[in-house]
Amino acid sequence: MSNPSLKRVVSGAVGSPSPSQGYQTWNAPGQPQAGGPGGPPPMGGFPNQGMQQGYGQPGFGQQAYQQPPVRSASSYLDMNDVVTKTAISILTVIVAGIATWLLLAPSDAEIYSEGNGAFGALTAAAIIGALGGFVLGLVISFKQMTSPALVLIYCVLEGMFLGGITGMFEMVYPGIAVQAVLGTAGVFIGMLVVYRTGAIRVTPKFQRWLAAALVGALVLMLFNLVYWLISGEASMLRDGGPLAIGFSLLMIGIASFTLLSDFDLAEQAIRRGAPKKFAWGIAFGLVTSLVWLYIEILRLLSYLRE
Template structure:
């Protein structure tokens, strides 16, 4: 299953799993490839078990020569991505976002500067999404500019609804915890059907937002009304649900990367993907709170 998240879709974090997904559900890197259900048959597309994939030469990956012969992986595993790596890199990336947001808030940067930072962050994010390898400097630069944007809009919305940013932070944390729980308890199934649904819903959502923006630019006001009133709240809830779905896809890709011996540098890419999803959820919740307090 390929993630629809552009950060992971080119990386090879994939398992064609039609069942439930959960941390530790699959065979761990280091097990014999002949005992790995994802190394043959309908799962032959597992990139960490294929000689031709870019990670096959990684001595710590599932597809190493020793494992292809059914032998055990080397005891030394410092070259593989781990959950601890992902947590550490995510903490650094989100910490950069928070510091930059705090600086933008304290300096009371103009709204124009905030949206300029958002454009720069978008460009940097797209560049990283299409790079062959993750670049920590590029990811942290994205986090810094994204943080400036979040600091500006957070202060703006705080003027509309006092305390909205903190409520949005708490809401984002609650969504993250909720998705993690339902993922680990196998309540949700992250499979091809789930991925296709999320992709389709995301495309429809983005098209609606683009149409709304165009009507707002040329017709004035709030365009089609997708960002105000009861309709705006409903659209915001859909946006939060989509962000939660992308978090589930992120968890799936991280699980697969750890299970099948992705290189350690991929933890930066995992942190980047999680940051994208969390920023999306935060901005949608912030908008919902502002609408609720403005009606």
């Protein structure tokens, strides 16, 4: 899911100009250079002494004008930076999730003796990870330049959330975690192919449609949360029925399209010469989209299992 603050910065991030030979005086074809032999006198009648071939003022030496510093090629963002930072972020989520699952998952004996209470540790980890990730995600989204440390902490919190949720689902539906991971990876690869082939182009109209869809999804999720807090039961959007299956498919579709927006942000940042630190912001957006996509696929698979 793309970072709106990063989009604003990328829109103004341009590469520094390459070194040039200075600003040259312009003359019409066939016209002698001002101040040269046979040519008109220099502007203002001043002699050419003290003027340089580039831009200058009468009586000022070469030090009067300095070109802006030129950034080295190694300071610009490239695709290797995006791939590396994204891989590190996803790996952090996976390691944190597996660690949470293995360390906090109850044994069969605990489940037999305590029932649902045996899942208390996994539930606590999922809640802490979800709330912490949500707050930190807002902080990262409104920062102009993303901090690598914040992104990695966010990935750890998301890993805790996924580890807790996946552990509970796996106890009820054995094998569902592997299916959800394979489904998420398949959608990611499929959307990358769609983007690279240009089958769906990320245009301003597409971005407006996606923003409206995200707002609608957020409203429906808030409705489901409020309904659960009041009634203690899942709403018809999450009760496993036909409407819930359709709603999960819709959420999977929207989450998939956010990946296209993330891919486009990465390409635009590279093309405009953004600094290398932008790779962490792009990684943050991709991790957010993948976490949402994984959760929705996990829910859908649980509905189909029932």
